[in-house]
C-alpha cells in the first residue's frame with residue numbers, strides 16, 4: 001500500500017537526537033496512522049554522520065527513508081526536495097518536523113486529526129494552550145517579534161507563522177507552485193503558509209509546547225534572520241501577481 005501520511009525531517013548535524021526522534025515519532029504514527037505512514041529524513045551531508053544513523057534506524061523500523069543531499073542547502077530547499085519525494089510516493093498529507101525533539105512527537109496525533117478539517121495545520125506556540133519551555137527572554141522576544149512582523153506585513157490572522165511543526169495536505173502542495181519558492185532559511189515556513197492563504201486554503205492552529213533542544217545546536221544565523229527581514233515584504237509585494245495566477249487556474 002502507498003503510505004498517505006509522510007513526516008519530513010530535515011537534518012543537518014543532528015546525530016545526538018535523530019535516533020530518539022525517529023523512534024518516538026514512528027511510535028506515534030503507528031497509533032495515529034497505522035500501516036499508512038512514512039518518515040522521510042532529508043539530510044544535507046551532515047559531517048557528524050546523521051544520515052548514516054538515520055539509515056540504520058530506517059533498516060530496523062522499516063518505515064524510514066533517507067534522502068541524501070550533497071551539501072547544506074538551507075531548510076527550505078531540503079523541504080522542497082522532501083515534498084517532491086513524498087508527493088511522488090503518494091503522500092496525501094505531509095508533516096514537517098524538526099529533528100531535535102523540540103517538536104514533541106506526542107503532539108502529532110492532534111495535528112493529524114485537525115488536518116481532517118483543515119488544509120494546513122500549524123502547530124502553534126502562540127494560541128491558548130501553546131507555549132515554549134526553556135527559552136531565555138531574548139529568544140522569546142525575537143520569536144514573538146518575528147511572528148508579529150510577518151503577521152502585520154502580510155496581514156495574516158494566524159498567530160505562529162514561523163514555527164516549523166505543521167501538516168499540509170497534498171492539494172495545497174500541488175496548488176502553491178513550489179517550483180517558484182526561493183526561501184532558503186526559516187522564512188520558508190512563512191512563505192508556504194502565506195501561499196496557502198492566498199490560494200484560499202483553510203489554515204488551522206493547534207497548540208503545541210516547543211521545547212528547546214538538549215542536543216546539538218540551532219542552525220539559526222544572522223543570514224537566515226536577514227533573509228526573513230527582506231523576504232517578508234517581498235512576499236507581500238508579489239501577492240497581487242500570485243492572486244492573478246491563482247484566479248487564472250482551472251477550478252480544482
Ligand SMILES: Nc1nc2c(ncn2[C@@H]2O[C@H](COP(=O)(O)OP(=O)(O)O[C@H]3O[C@H](CO)[C@@H](O)[C@H](O)[C@@H]3O)[C@@H](O)[C@H]2O)c(=O)[nH]1
Pocket residue numbers: 009010011012013014042043044072073074075078097098099100102143162163164165186187189217218219220
Ligand atoms: N537538511 C537540512 N536541514 C536543516 C538545515 N538547516 C536546519 N536544518 C534542520 O531543520 C530543523 C530546524 O533547525 P534548527 O536549527 O533546530 O531550528 P531552530 O533554531 O530550533 O528553529 C526552530 O524555530 C524556528 C523559529 O520558530 C522555526 O522557523 C524553525 O523551523 C524551527 O522550528 C533541524 O532538524 C535542523 O537540523 C539545512 O540547511 N539543511
